[in-house]
Amino acid sequence: MNTIQKLGIGLFLLSIIIFTAVLGLNTYNLSESALDHISNDTHRNTIIKQAKDSGVLGKEYNSNIAFISDFKSILKSSQARLEESYKANPPEDVDEWDYKLGDWMMKDYTINSLKATGDGLVSNNPFLFLFLTFGLGIIGGLLFIIPKYKALPGIKNDNIYHSSLTRGLRFTPRVGILLAVIIGMLVYGFKYMGGVIFWPLVTAIVAILITLLVFSHEKKKETGPPRSASVPVTGWIGFFAGFYLIGFYILLYWMPEYITNWTTIVDPVSNMLSGKDASQWFLYGLMYTVIVLVMGLRMMSKYRHNKYQRVRTASVMFFQTGIAFLLPEILTRLNYPYYDFKNIWPLNYTFFFDWNINNLIESGGLGIFMLVWGIVLIILGVPIITYFYGKRWYCSWVCGCGGLAETLGDPFRQLSDKSIRAWQYERYIIHGVLVFAVVMTALVLYHFFTGSTRILFLDSGNVRQWYGFLIGSAFAGVIGTGFYPLMGNRTWCRFGCPLAGYLGLVQKFKSRFRITTNGGQCISCGNCSTHCEMGIDVRHYAQRGQNIVRSSCVGCGVCAAVCPRGVLRLENGSSDIGERVDEIKNVHIKDLINAE
Amino acid sequence: MYIYMGHMRKVDTQPYEPYFWEKNRIDLVQDHVFKVDFNKKSLNLKSGKSISYDKLILSLGSKSNMFGWPGQDLDAVGGLYSMQDLEQMEAYSPELKRAVIVGGGLIGIEMAEMFRSRDIPVTMLVREESYWSNILPKEESAMVTRHINDHHIDLRLGVNLEEIVDDGNGKACAVIVKETGERIECGYVGLTAGVSPNVAFLKDTGLIIDKGITVNNNLETNIADVYAIGDCAQISEPKPGRRPIEAIWYTGRMMGEVAAYNACGKPVTYDPGIWFNSAKFLDIEYQVYGDVLANPPEHHATFYWEHPDGDKAIRLVYDVNDKTILGFNVMGIRFRHEVCEKWLKEKTPLETIIQDLSLANFDPEFYKQYEQDLLDAYNSQHGTSLKLKKKRKLDQVIQFLKA
Numbered sequence: 001m002n003t004i005q006k007l008g009i010g011l012f013l014l015s016i017i018i019f020t021a022v023l024g025l026n027t028y029n030l031s032e033s034a035l036d037h038i039s040n041d042t043h044r045n046t047i048i049k050q051a052k053d054s055g056v057l058g059k060e061y062n063s064n065i066a067f068i069s070d071f072k073s074i075l076k077s078s079q080a081r082l083e084e085s086y087k088a089n090p091p092e093d094v095d096e097w098d099y100k101l102g103d104w105m106m107k108d109y110t111i112n113s114l115k116a117t118g119d120g121l122v123s124n125n126p127f128l129f130l131f132l133t134f135g136l137g138i139i140g141g142l143l144f145i146i147p148k149y150k151a152l153p154g155i156k157n158d159n160i161y162h163s164s165l166t167r168g169l170r171f172t173p174r175v176g177i178l179l180a181v182i183i184g185m186l187v188y189g190f191k192y193m194g195g196v197i198f199w200p201l202v203t204a205i206v207a208i209l210i211t212l213l214v215f216s217h218e219k220k221k222e223t224g225p226p227r228s229a230s231v232p233v234t235g236w237i238g239f240f241a242g243f244y245l246i247g248f249y250i251l252l253y254w255m256p257e258y259i260t261n262w263t264t265i266v267d268p269v270s271n272m273l274s275g276k277d278a279s280q281w282f283l284y285g286l287m288y289t290v291i292v293l294v295m296g297l298r299m300m301s302k303y304r305h306n307k308y309q310r311v312r313t314a315s316v317m318f319f320q321t322g323i324a325f326l327l328p329e330i331l332t333r334l335n336y337p338y339y340d341f342k343n344i345w346p347l348n349y350t351f352f353f354d355w356n357i358n359n360l361i362e363s364g365g366l367g368i369f370m371l372v373w374g375i376v377l378i379i380l381g382v383p384i385i386t387y388f389y390g391k392r393w394y395c396s397w398v399c400g401c402g403g404l405a406e407t408l409g410d411p412f413r414q415l416s417d418k419s420i421r422a423w424q425y426e427r428y429i430i431h432g433v434l435v436f437a438v439v440m441t442a443l444v445l446y447h448f449f450t451g452s453t454r455i456l457f458l459d460s461g462n463v464r465q466w467y468g469f470l471i472g473s474a475f476a477g478v479i480g481t482g483f484y485p486l487m488g489n490r491t492w493c494r495f496g497c498p499l500a501g502y503l504g505l506v507q508k509f510k511s512r513f514r515i516t517t518n519g520g521q522c523i524s525c526g527n528c529s530t531h532c533e534m535g536i537d538v539r540h541y542a543q544r545g546q547n548i549v550r551s552s553c554v555g556c557g558v559c560a561a562v563c564p565r566g567v568l569r570l571e572n573g574s575s576d577i578g579e580r581v582d583e584i585k586n587v588h589i590k591d592l593i594n595a596e
Numbered sequence: 597m598y599i600y601m602g603h604m605r606k607v608d609t610q611p612y613e614p615y616f617w618e619k620n621r622i623d624l625v626q627d628h629v630f631k632v633d634f635n636k637k638s639l640n641l642k643s644g645k646s647i648s649y650d651k652l653i654l655s656l657g658s659k660s661n662m663f664g665w666p667g668q669d670l671d672a673v674g675g676l677y678s679m680q681d682l683e684q685m686e687a688y689s690p691e692l693k694r695a696v697i698v699g700g701g702l703i704g705i706e707m708a709e710m711f712r713s714r715d716i717p718v719t720m721l722v723r724e725e726s727y728w729s730n731i732l733p734k735e736e737s738a739m740v741t742r743h744i745n746d747h748h749i750d751l752r753l754g755v756n757l758e759e760i761v762d763d764g765n766g767k768a769c770a771v772i773v774k775e776t777g778e779r780i781e782c783g784y785v786g787l788t789a790g791v792s793p794n795v796a797f798l799k800d801t802g803l804i805i806d807k808g809i810t811v812n813n814n815l816e817t818n819i820a821d822v823y824a825i826g827d828c829a830q831i832s833e834p835k836p837g838r839r840p841i842e843a844i845w846y847t848g849r850m851m852g853e854v855a856a857y858n859a860c861g862k863p864v865t866y867d868p869g870i871w872f873n874s875a876k877f878l879d880i881e882y883q884v885y886g887d888v889l890a891n892p893p894e895h896h897a898t899f900y901w902e903h904p905d906g907d908k909a910i911r912l913v914y915d916v917n918d919k920t921i922l923g924f925n926v927m928g929i930r931f932r933h934e935v936c937e938k939w940l941k942e943k944t945p946l947e948t949i950i951q952d953l954s955l956a957n958f959d960p961e962f963y964k965q966y967e968q969d970l971l972d973a974y975n976s977q978h979g980t981s982l983k984l985k986k987k988r989k990l991d992q993v994i995q996f997l998k999a
Contacts, residue, residue: 152746154879158713159602218615305879307962414604419613516990518958519933520846521874521883525598530608543611560960562603564876566883566930569958573990 008143015136016244022129022261027120028061030071034116038109042094043101046078047109064114068257071113075106107257114260115277122261129265134290141294145301153305155562157531160414164237165485168415173234174486181246181482182207185474188254192469199466206432214424238412238485246482253473256280273329282329288404289325293317295407302410308557308570312396316403324400337363339370342398344377346437347499349472353464354448382499383506389572390513391503392555399499401492404481405533406556409489413533413558416488422535426495426552433471434501440467471496490533494552504551512572513555515548517541522567528559542567597706600682600689601713634802634819651821651859654798654809655852656828658791658843665698665787667760671767673785676707685710688784692716696771696782698757699789700727702875705740707786708749709878719750719780721757721773727877731890735900736909736927740877743907747878760785791843793828806830808841813865815855823859825851835867837887844873870940872933880907885936886923888913896922899946899977901970903928910970914946921949929966930958934997947982950974954988955996 001009030051038044051057051074061067079101086099122129148156160166168174186200193199251259256279263278266286270278278286296317303309319342328338337359345351351374360367385393395402416422443460447453453460480492493500507513515538522545528538534552538559541548548568560568598604617624628642638648660675662668674684685707695711697704700722708718724730727744729737744751756774763769770781793808804810804818808830815823826848830840847868857864874883888911889896897916902909908928914921920943924936935956939949953967971982986992 152879157601157603161605162602306960307964308960311962418608518930519937520849520872521933523845523874524611526604526608526611527598530604539611557960564881565874566881566958569930570961571990573994575991575994 002147005144005147008140008145011136011140011143013140015133015140018129018136019133019262022122022133022265023259024063024261025121026064026118026123026261026264028064028067028114028117029059029119030057030067030113030117032057034113037112037116040098042082042099043078043105043109046082046101047074050074050078050081064118064258064261067117068110068114071110072106075101075109079103079106110257111260114257115264118260118264123264126265126268130268133265134286138290138294142297145294145298148298148301149304151301155564156302157414157562160411164235165241166238166411166414167235168412169239169486170234173239177242177486178479178483181479185470185478189466189469189474192254193462193466196462199462199470203466203470210425210428210432213428214421217424218421235485242482242485245484246478249473249477249482252280252284253477259283270329273326274332276332285325288400289321292320292400292403292407295410296403299407299410303561306557306561309561312557313406315397316399316406319398320400320403336366337370340400341370341373343400344382344394344499345374346434346441346502347399347401347497348374349437349440349467349498352441352445352448354444357448382503383510386503386506386513387511388513390511390553390555390570391500391507392513392553392557392570394503395493395500395554396556401476401480401497402554405484405489405493409484409533412484412489414488414530415486416490416494416533416535418529418532418535418537426535429495430497430501430504430552433475433496434498436467436471437498440464471498488533488535490535490554493554494534500552500554507553508549508551512574514571514573515541515553515559516569516571517545517547518565518567518569520545521565523565525564527562527564528568531558531562533558538568597676597710600685600710606679630797632798632801634822637821649821652823653852653855653859654817654822654824654828655826655848656794656798656809656824658827659794660787661790661792662787663789665757665759667762667768668787670760670762670785672783673760673768673787675787675791676703677791685784685786689714689716692783694719694780694782695784695786696721696780697786697788698771699787700724700751700753701731701788701790702728703791704786704788705744705877707788708744709747711784712747712749717748717750719752719782720744721752721755721771723754723756725754727751727753729890733888733890733892733898733900733911733925735902736882736911736925737890739902739906739909739927740880743878743880791827793830793841795828813867814858814863815851815866816858821859823855825855831866837871838868842868846872870937872937880928881926881930883926883931884924885931885933886913886921886940888923888925899950899974901966901973903966903969908966910966912946912949918943919946920944921946924956931956932958932993935993938997947980951982951984952986952996954984954986955993957988 032048035044035047038047048057054070054074054077056070056074059070061070082100086096090096091099169177186204189200189203190197259280263280263283266278266283269286270276270282274282296313299313300310303313323342324340328340332338339360340348343351350356357371360371363370382394396406440460440463443455443458443463446455447460475496476492480496483491488494522539522542524539524543526539528542529536529540532538533556534550534554536548536550536553538548542563555570557570560570599606599609616622625641625647627645629639630642631640632638632652633640636648637650637652638646639652640646658677660677660681662675667673672684672688674681676682676685689711692711694717695707697707697718697720700720704720704722705727708720711718726734726737727741732740741751741753752773755776758772758774758777760768761770761772761779768782768785770779771785772779795805795809798809799805802819803822808828809817809824810832811817811824811829812832815825815829817824827841827843829851831838832840834840850868851866854864854866870886872883872885874881876882887896892898892913895916896913899912899914900909901911909926910929911923911925912921913923913925921939923940924931932955939956950971953970954965957965957967959965965988967984971984974980975982986996
């Protein structure tokens, strides 16, 4: 590492520290005008009165935590007061729910009040802090990455298992953290579902059932520690990186009121693009895009001898920046629906939600086109393109989750678990999520068309709420990305993504795509398996001269890139689907036996 | 190699998960055999146990060659064959200011790459005038030599090791070069001048041993129910064009299968097929199929194409008399084993191959293809007007292979 790169790392770390500190660098002083964003007069006046009574109005807060706590209790007492006065004296000209203060409004009221009230260093200098966080982070990243282009082209995996960031954790602490996060999510889910235990309980039972199934496959005699077990590596920097990411996702999904200072510093960018102030989703989208772009440059420097990797990385950078980030913002500015043209159901699980369908239908010609486009992708796009090229066309060329995994996640790809046990878990969980997504969507559509919310004991509202919480947020975000430094960069894609499950079924049974093995050239070195982000034991096939046809393969091509003997090649061929040329492989001894 | 370089952990280099052995009813015993009693059919282990056998398959591997250099048994001197060798390298690597590698073959360059991955300066002492020029034809050897220098490895050609210097505590501290008398200070000396069968402990047991354990084409030794395979086996009557001892991975793999068939009562003779090999010289991949010799006999002619960048090349060796193919040498480009083998087996005319060469291209998608460049070069050299006839499509390859 040269001086410039060290400077780059220093700047990057500084930007992370400032970014974190930004959360606490504002002051809050609630004024009446700061509540103007509440358009409901009844609500606003009640809240102002409560704020006056409790002495919060005009009080100076140095911490958003204290402010949020006080503001929330104001909302609670306002809610109670409105509830009482409605009971005592129901107003005739106002609808009940325009009068009462619903739980779902509280989050918005809190966030908007924080943004309107926030004062001090961050709110007064958004550009400065935009530069000190995003700006310094980008500059630091580039200073670290660009010198890499001077190195000789070739495989650059030196010392990844010596680095505390990328060598992963020992089996026991890794499983411990995973269990802690899962249990934490279920407990929080209990609260999230309004104190109903049913869904967390069902989820826990399903998880235990899957575990029993997996372990029952491993007959006692065959059981051994899985491949990644009990390896004495503990990457502390990786641990803290994972910890930070997990924390970030928890704040983003469920406590957005605590990160309003972050959205404040990206308001200028959001205003430029869509003409609106930034939500936490804009913040996330901007960060996501910046990371894909900067880390995409890193990926390209690492594989610049490999054109497949360069083109593929450029593709995910383009789709994230243009199609997933900029286009929807521009659509919003033009008063069209926010729409990501490459996001396909069931990954895009809200696609068939009533508000989305209604929104698209009401938006005229373009909205109808978006609806039809989305449906065509599901029923024609996925099977046809996957038939020709395998699921890689989506997973490692187009998809946003894949894009992040292939750029930010590339340093962690070796941490995927290659054991058969992990493979068993993968099969049950990913197809389980696919079934869950289909059932949830069926209920939602049933509701949409019939107006009836219930089938048997299932309430479509609850089902979709739980799906959004458990799969959409906890799995895809907290575990999917938060666990990059702990379980590899494709944890979500491998174990959770229902679209990957769907694409995988097509790839497995009806696709021209496979990875072919080059005769007897495999030396069983293990690079291909180690660097497979999907945890496929590629070597198992390669050393037998077999082709690799696996539903999980996202076709990233890294196995072929890291192979020192030119053994693996990603290929499409129509003439042998179903048999995939096993009998002409170069296994000499078999030839001899057959000849006899 | 990859463990040291941090590309993989030890566990990742093991070809099977731990349960594999038990599942396949194989008792995996980790111990050291120090004596074999062929009369009693039993093995004596270092742990004091003994194991009796019905059939014995000896696969003893190799040991690094040492040629009686003064100081070859000092500490911080070692080859690169076993896990123990690797552990020793690892132990001396912190604080290492320079390593000297003696021997310019495939292991030597691997060892150099390993030290370079940790930014440890490396000097290579190579006997030949150009890297691996006893095996590689002149141009390829020159290419690798250039590449080694590009990687800042201090390559000394045409020199031999005189002695390894003791630092007074039984540890190597420098080497002396024979030709120049130069003393090169170093903290580690790698000895990578080839390997030889690891059979010393079986001398005088009744087993016939030449350089390796002598076996027939069924891999049987002179003692009943005893077979030898891999690096330690020496075939008494090798197939034409093959050497009696071939210390390469796939012959070991094939011998294992053949010995298993024979030991299980199904006689199969060992036939390694058409010669092939591959390696990776730092960043340049190398593949060879058929006969490509550094010093070819007179009836071998060669057509050589090299990319202007000097890091990719294709060599086609053919018979002067009937213009049929004899061998392929590929640098920086991947060829398809099955296709090359079929061409070689069928003694395909060179010009057919030049026109169909895309069938053999195994480079990743989007890579620039060089078949047209090669064909143009051939046409201009030979005054022919050949045209490319095949495309690099899997369907065409399958058709060709099935035909």
